[in-house]
Amino acid sequence: HHDAVTHARQHPPQVVAHRGASEDAPEHTLAAYRKAIEDGADALECDVRLTADGHLVCVHDRRVNRTSNGRGAVSTLELSDLAALDFGSWKTRDSFGVRTEEPDWEHRPEDREATSVLTLERLLELVLDAGRRVELAIETKHPTRWAGQVEERLLLLLKRFGLDAPAEAGESPVRVMSFSARSLHRVRAASPTLPTVYLTQFVSPRLRDGRLPAGVRIAGPSLRIARSHPAYIERLKEAGHQVHVWTVDDPRDVDLCVGLGVDAIITNRPRAVLERLGR
Ligand code: G3P
Numbered sequence: 247h248h249d250a251v252t253h254a255r256q257h258p259p260q261v262v263a264h265r266g267a268s269e270d271a272p273e274h275t276l277a278a279y280r281k282a283i284e285d286g287a288d289a290l291e292c293d294v295r296l297t298a299d300g301h302l303v304c305v306h307d308r309r310v311n312r313t314s315n316g317r318g319a320v321s322t323l324e325l326s327d328l329a330a331l332d333f334g335s336w337k338t339r340d341s342f343g344v345r346t347e348e349p350d351w352e353h354r355p356e357d358r359e360a361t362s363v364l365t366l367e368r369l370l371e372l373v374l375d376a377g378r379r380v381e382l383a384i385e386t387k388h389p390t391r392w393a394g395q396v397e398e399r400l401l402l403l404l405k406r407f408g409l410d411a412p413a414e415a416g417e418s419p420v421r422v423m424s425f426s427a428r429s430l431h432r433v434r435a436a437s438p439t440l441p442t443v444y445l446t447q448f449v450s451p452r453l454r455d456g457r458l459p460a461g462v463r464i465a466g467p468s469l470r471i472a473r474s475h476p477a478y479i480e481r482l483k484e485a486g487h488q489v490h491v492w493t494v495d496d497p498r499d500v501d502l503c504v505g506l507g508v509d510a511i512i513t514n515r516p517r518a519v520l521e522r523l524g525r
């Protein structure tokens with residue numbers, strides 16, 4: 247562990263809060279993202295989906311059933327439908343739906359916005375108002391009935407914030423991630439300097455040589471890949487790619503990532519990972 251800490255001091259990986267500080271607070275809510283910023287995360291991760299009326303909202307699953315008190319697919323609901331739902335209280339109930347006595351996150355019911363559906367627009371405002379540099383890794387979810395339109399809306403929204411066309415990729419506080427090479431291709435075609443991350447869950451034979459889809463500079467392998475194919479991670483690094491690994495919650499896996507020279511650690515527990523890195 248000591249060596250890992252020394253290495254981390256020299257090449258500190260970025261700590262990315264996966265769905266916000268989602269171990270402590272309900273994922274993809276302002277409550278979770280505010281907590282991640284307070285915890286000192288360098289960046290935030292979010293999944294985006296398009297509502298029936300064309301708004302980008304931060305929701306992981308195709309349906310809202312798991313993370314709200316409503317039902318149905320995001321793509322068939324309007325923003326006003328989603329705004330009527332509570333995206334927080336599932337976190338304070340156990341698996342039988344019984345209210346746990348002490349929720350392990352601070353919930354102020356009067357602060358409705360904190361656990362309402364979160365639009366990407368509101369999350370961008372939060373990031374830009376953080377008072378320090380906080381980056382945002384936006385994941386497009388596929389397949390979707392809104393293929394193509396997700397990327398179009400995303401770029402329009404980023405443009406409104408002046409974030410769609412960074413002078414250099416390294417300067418951009420925003421990056422777009424996806425398991426869909428097509429989705430990333432659409433983003434790059436419209437905005438060549440916006441950084442993109444190609445997410446992978448398994449090492450496919452096609453990927454083994456460390457090549458990514460054309461123009462993509464950042465690899466986003468799963469922790470499973472990092473554990474079982476460390477040589478593949480090394481190959482990616484040798485090919486000049488950045489490597490962002492998800493989802494890393496165990497301190498031993500933080501050490502593994504540091505040892506492999508991983509550039510960003512995506513975690514549900516940003517505070518714990520920062521501590522492990524000696525920050
Ligand atoms: O950061 C990438 C990771 O979030 C991909 O998996 O299912 O958690 O979106 P998932």
Ligand code: CA
Binds near residue numbers: 385
């Ligand atoms: Ca994600």
